[in-house]
Amino acid sequence: MAIAKAERLMNLALCLLGTRRPLSKRELRDSIEAYVEAARPEKGTAGSDDSFNRMFERDKDDLRELGLVIETVENLDGEVGYLARRDSNRLPPITLDAEEAAALGLAAKVWQQARLAGAASGALQKLRAAGLPEDVDPYEAHGALEPRIPVHEAAFEPLMLACRDRRPVVFDYRKASAAHPEPRHVEPWALECWRGHWYLAGFDRDRGAERVFRLSRITGRVRSRGTAFSAPVPDVVTVRETVASWAGEIADRSALIRLRAGAGYPLRAKATGVRELGDGWDELEIPYGHGLDAWLVEFGPDVVVLEPAELRADVVDRLRAVAKG
16 A cells, blocks of 8 residues: 555655754665655566655655755765754744733633634643743633633534535525425535624525525534535635625614724724724724624723614623623
């Protein structure tokens, strides 16, 4: 059985990084199993050094394209050798300030209830070993509101894997206006959490168009199909905007808010007007539609709603509910 290319490249990289002196082609050929196999004479042939040479040159070029610095050195006898010096291939130390560490900690806490919780925790431990500030606890609360992405839907994990692997899926879906679910054949693009609910954006094969599905309305098991995608995946899937439009996030009026200077950049990006108030506050005019109250609550004490009164009341009610736990 042929040795997998990824394993072959890894073995070659380890050999070049682990040596203190240049290794010749002959030494590399005798040290790496895949090269031994390539150079082994086949039945009825005299040998296959040419096969080994072609494979080695391709592998060397591939490693260089991946960023490994490989030196070619000629010794006193005129023999060419190769090595990858550790100091030339070592990444610079990872340095994180308190704000960057806090952002990583919040990102890890977001996934506490999901399958990625273990991976996120392990990544933070590695970053601490690589230079995370000792006086910063990435798991410490850094605001009045603690981020959570609830993942209660059974469809989340199979859809996440299908998005990653680009595998079409089939599931039964019940629309809000329908009494019974219907089967959907979907090419999944991405998952997005919007206002506390998970949505899947993808290509609906039955309707021949892009669609968005709320995971809580998927019934039964998600089944994968071994076929390839029939529609091209957009280079940049603006899932958040797509989900917002499908979920009823249509702004039909404006709201006036006060926003602490240096905070709330997503709100600033949506603002149609900004005015400096002084004393560390700005006044923003932003589009007002369904779900804005829940979004404003996410910014905690950095946002104060000025008008309309109904939006201010909704935000105050949500904050009181958070305070009561």
